[in-house]
Each structure stands twice: as C-alpha cells, then as structure tokens.
Amino acid sequence: MSEGVVRILRPDGRLEEGQTAPSLGAEDLIHLYRGMLLNRRVDERMTTLQRQGRIGFYVGSTGEEASVIGSAFALKESDWIIPCYRELGAALLRGFTLFELCCQLFGNAQDAIKGRQMPNHYASAKLRFGSISSPVGTQIPHATGIGLAARLRGQSDLALVYFGDGATSTGDFHAALNFAAVYKAATIFLCRNNQWAISVACQQQTAAESLAIKSTAYGMEGVRVDGNDILGVYEVTRQAACRARSGEGPTLIEAVTYRMGAHSTSDDPRAYRDEKEVAEWKQKDPLHRFKNYLMAEKFWNEEKDQHLEQEIKKEIHTAVTEAEQIGPPDIATMFEDVLDQVPWHLRDQLNEVYESREPDAVEQEI
Numbered sequence: 001m002s003e004g005v006v007r008i009l010r011p012d013g014r015l016e017e018g019q020t021a022p023s024l025g026a027e028d029l030i031h032l033y034r035g036m037l038l039n040r041r042v043d044e045r046m047t048t049l050q051r052q053g054r055i056g057f058y059v060g061s062t063g064e065e066a067s068v069i070g071s072a073f074a075l076k077e078s079d080w081i082i083p084c085y086r087e088l089g090a091a092l093l094r095g096f097t098l099f100e101l102c103c104q105l106f107g108n109a110q111d112a113i114k115g116r117q118m119p120n121h122y123a124s125a126k127l128r129f130g131s132i133s134s135p136v137g138t139q140i141p142h143a144t145g146i147g148l149a150a151r152l153r154g155q156s157d158l159a160l161v162y163f164g165d166g167a168t169s170t171g172d173f174h175a176a177l178n179f180a181a182v183y184k185a186a187t188i189f190l191c192r193n194n195q196w197a198i199s200v201a202c203q204q205q206t207a208a209e210s211l212a213i214k215s216t217a218y219g220m221e222g223v224r225v226d227g228n229d230i231l232g233v234y235e236v237t238r239q240a241a242c243r244a245r246s247g248e249g250p251t252l253i254e255a256v257t258y259r260m261g262a263h264s265t266s267d268d269p270r271a272y273r274d275e276k277e278v279a280e281w282k283q284k285d286p287l288h289r290f291k292n293y294l295m296a297e298k299f300w301n302e303e304k305d306q307h308l309e310q311e312i313k314k315e316i317h318t319a320v321t322e323a324e325q326i327g328p329p330d331i332a333t334m335f336e337d338v339l340d341q342v343p344w345h346l347r348d349q350l351n352e353v354y355e356s357r358e359p360d361a362v363e364q365e366i
Helices: 026-051 067-070 088-094 097-106 140-153 165-169 170-183 214-218 232-245 274-284 287-297 302-324 344-355
Strands: 079-081 160-162 187-193 219-228 251-256
Touching: 026 067, 026 097, 026 232, 026 287, 026 302, 067 088, 067 160, 067 187, 067 232, 067 251, 067 287, 079 088, 079 140, 079 344, 088 097, 088 232, 140 160, 140 187, 140 232, 160 274, 165 170, 165 187, 165 287, 165 302, 170 214, 187 232, 214 251, 214 274, 232 251, 232 287
Parallel strands: 079 160, 160 187, 187 251, 219 251
Antiparallel strands: none
C-alpha cells in the first residue's frame, strides 16, 4: 500500500510542494469544473423539488464531486461504471442527460427504467453505467465479475465500482475484494470515505488506521487520496486503470472526503453530527479548490463563472419543465421485459384494469 495521502492540490487551490499537475489541457480542466458545478447545482435543485413534493426522494453528493468526477474521467468509454448512489457526476460525464435524469426522478413515461426504480436510481446500459441499488455493498461483487470477465476474455475493459465507507463493513466487500485479488480481476474499488454511513461515524466501523490499508490483507494495491482534490483522484485512478489493463489486478482507492449535506432527503444530520465539523470541511470544498486553481492558472475568471452559472441554471430549468409535463408509464409496461410469456391470469387482471377505466375498451395486447 502507498504511504500517506496522495494530494496534488492543496485546499487553497495551489499545488502541493514538489507536485506537478496531470497532463490535462485547458479544455479538459474546464470540462471537469463544469461537471462539478453542474452536479452541485442539480443537487440543490432536486432537493428543492423533493421538499416541494414534486419528486419523492433524492440523494445528493455535495462535497464529494471531486471523488466521483475525477475518477470517472480517468476511464475509457468502454469501461463499466458500477455506482453506489452519489455518482450523478459520473453519469453526466458519460453523457447521461439532465432530461433523462428528470424523467427517472419523476418516473414518467419516458423514464428508461419505466418507473420501476425509486427516484435517484438511474442506469444506462448504452453508457455502461450500471443500476443504482439501495442495499449497501451489493454492487461490489458485480464489479468483480465484470472485471474478471474482461481479463478472461483478454479485453482491455475494466470496472470501476463506487461505495461508501459503510460498505466496507459488509460481507460483500470482503468477498468481492478477496476474489478480485486472487483472480486478478480488472476492477477498481473506489471507497468514498465521506466519514458517515448515515449516522454511523467511520471510526465506529473499523479499528484499522485507514480503509485503504485493508488492501494489504487481500494482496492488492491500495492507495489513500485526498478525495476533495480532483487532480489527485484523477491521477491515482489513472494509475489503477493502467495496472488493471496490464493484468496486474485490482486496486482499492480510499478517497477521503466529506458528505457536506444530509445522507438523503429523508435524513437530518443535525441529529448526530457536530456542525463545527461540517464548517471545518466546508473550508476544503472541492469545487472552490478547483476553481481557485483554474483562476490561478488563468484558465478561468469570474465573468466566465457567472456565465456558466446562468447556462447551467437554464439547462436544469428546461429539463425539469419538460420532464414534469410527461405523464406516468402505461400500466401494461409492468409486464414488458419481465416475462417471456405473460400468464393468462396476469393478462386477465390487466384487461380488468383497462375495462374499469374505459367500459368499451377492447382486450389489450401485451
């Protein structure tokens, strides 16, 4: 395991002494910043929608944008992303649109998942972005399987799986990492250590000095990185991807970050954590850190920032307005993509529903 915490950008946005920035051009750097700002503003807007009763549930990632977007940017389009539920930034980076997101949050007729998942549980097969699932840690073995399949087939693909610090206390975490290390699966395990698994502090879950050090027991590479430093996260993930593609096996990355907001819209963190702690971490805000770096390097300025803010606000408003006007999926979609042959009793029940709506309705084809 690598010693210490990898950091390229200090909290004030300046380079750490002796560090050099990754070889990313101005266009890529601004693209990353736009993704972070979009992620932050979407979180704020969707939380408001939930409070207004317009969507049922939302999970934000405020404070964790660098951990997600920096790591996802280090991948190729052919790689798989297996999310937890704070990886909106990775989905948007891959090309998931705000309209698609809003359709899923509203569960309308144009939702690709046909309203079958709870809000904030989006997925996209075409973008190789797996389905979000609420049970803690269950996605980790899936990523091991994808990474193993890639190695066995001699493909250069890999899987990047995200999970929180709470997931490291599950059996799925242990089984997946042990198996991946033994069989050298092309998998990157990225733990967003945001310090809190809902109301359980990280130090209440493990006696280990870090989460990354658990890699030693499994016999895989492990690295601890400042999760609020987007350049540091990008670089350690890029290196892990190179190792995976060359057959050197998996890597466990612990991105040390902080959940600045609530666990979800169903949570009030004031009940279990000190607001002084939150204030201290706000001084390390990844969005402000990266903005300061870009401005110091003359890639960005306040005028461009204000223009981008207005552009993003308009994009979000348009997506919400269009998606909210679309009605729910037809009831018949409950049977689509589920059963090869719909049994007679379900067919009869469906037609009873249609007939109760329209007395003269004819039998529906499903």
